[in-house]
Amino acid sequence: xTGVTQSPTHLIKTRGQQVTLxxxxxxxxxxxxxxxxxxxxxxQFIFQYYRxxxxxxxxxxPRFSGLQFPNYSSELNVNALELDDSALYLCASSxxxxxxxxxxxxxxGTRLTVL
Amino acid sequence: DQxxxxxxxxxxxxxxxxxxxNCDYTxxxxxxxxxxxxxxxxxxxxxISISSIKDKNEDGRFTVFLNKSAKHLSLHIVPSQPGxxxxxxxxxxxxxxxxxxxxxxxxxxxxxxxx
Numbered sequence: 563x564t565g566v567t568q569s570p571t572h573l574i575k576t577r578g579q580q581v582t583l584x585x586x587x588x589x590x591x592x593x594x595x596x597x598x599x600x601x602x603x604x605x606q607f608i609f610q611y612y613r614x615x616x617x618x619x620x621x622x623x624p625r626f627s628g629l630q631f632p633n634y635s636s637e638l639n640v641n642a643l644e645l646d647d648s649a650l651y652l653c654a655s656s657x658x659x660x661x662x663x664x665x666x667x668x669x670x671g672t673r674l675t676v677l
Numbered sequence: 678d679q680x681x682x683x684x685x686x687x688x689x690x691x692x693x694x695x696x697x698x699n700c701d702y703t704x705x706x707x708x709x710x711x712x713x714x715x716x717x718x719x720x721x722x723x724x725i726s727i728s729s730i731k732d733k734n735e736d737g738r739f740t741v742f743l744n745k746s747a748k749h750l751s752l753h754i755v756p757s758q759p760g761x762x763x764x765x766x767x768x769x770x771x772x773x774x775x776x777x778x779x780x781x782x783x784x785x786x787x788x789x790x791x792x
Contacts, residue, residue, distance in 0.1 A: 566760030568721070569683065576690065595779070603720070604681075604766055604782035618779050650721050 565589060566655050566669035572595030574675045580641045583672045587634040593617070594636040595653040595666060598627060606654055611636060613660055641672075648676045679768050680704045683783035690790050696754040698786050700767030703748065707769040712741060712752045712778070715764045726754070726766075757790045764788070 564633070565588035568662050575581050578614035593612045611630035617627035625641040640647055650673050654666035690696045700710070705706045708729040713721035727734040727741045727750065735743050738755045752762055767783040 571724075597782075602784070603782045604768075605780075606780070610779060620779065654720070665726060667723065667724035668719050670718065676742045 565593045566611075566618050566653060566667050568651075568653050568659050568669035570672060571670065572673045572675075573677050574677065577643055578646060579643050579676075581643060581674060583638040583640075583671055583674070585638070585655075587636065587648065587653075587655035591635060591655035591657045591659045591667070593656045594630055594634065595654045595656070596636070596638045597654065598622070598647075599650040599652055599671070601649075608638065609635050627641050643676045645676050648674060650674075679784070680707075681767055681781050681783040682719055683765075683767055683786050685786050686784070687700065687787040687789070690757045690789055692759055692792050693756045696752075696757045696761065696788055698752040698754075698765050698767075698782055698788065700750045700752075701748055702750075702769050704769070704771060704781075705748070706771035707781075709770045710743060710750050711742070711768045711770070712739075713766040713768060714761075715766060715785070723736075750754065754788075757788075759792050760788050762788055762790045 567586045569584045583631045595610040596608040599605045609619040610617045614630045627639045648677050650671045652671045653669045656666045687720040711726040712724040714724050725736050727737045728745050743750045764785045764787045766785045769779040
């Protein structure tokens, strides 16, 4: 059991709406990363938060935003939803304490469908 | 531009035999490589990693080999078991200009181990 939880598990929205996805990190982890995985693709890095600050961002528009809270839980917000935003959204937590990546532990994901 | 390539979308192996999953990368700045396994409806699970200063890392039935000159790594599973049937993702990491790290993922290889 990874200890990383995500909510909700499934979500259906319509174009133009806004959505908030939530993630609870594994205990002791200080870094959270969000990924978008479209069907048949590998996870695409959206952004990463370390100690409540954005610590890196992939090639996603500003309508994708996030927050990390003092308890290291996190939110992914997507505004003005588009059909192509339909995907599995994965949250991964890790402990960053020095150089080199530490293995990330993933939650089960939130399946977002935009109609 | 796919910096991490898994050129075999699928692989079928007989139980007890060796499974070899391959991964190629283009960015010479990558210095850590990780393999993840993903079952349907679950998030990816960390399997094994290797630093660029090594050419081999072994953990039980799983061994990862790294050939830096060829920018190629492979995951060997010996002996293969039906429970190993999953999608395997290769991921690579390197420090970017902002001294941050992110994982770059391949598209995955679906492994089927037949009894």
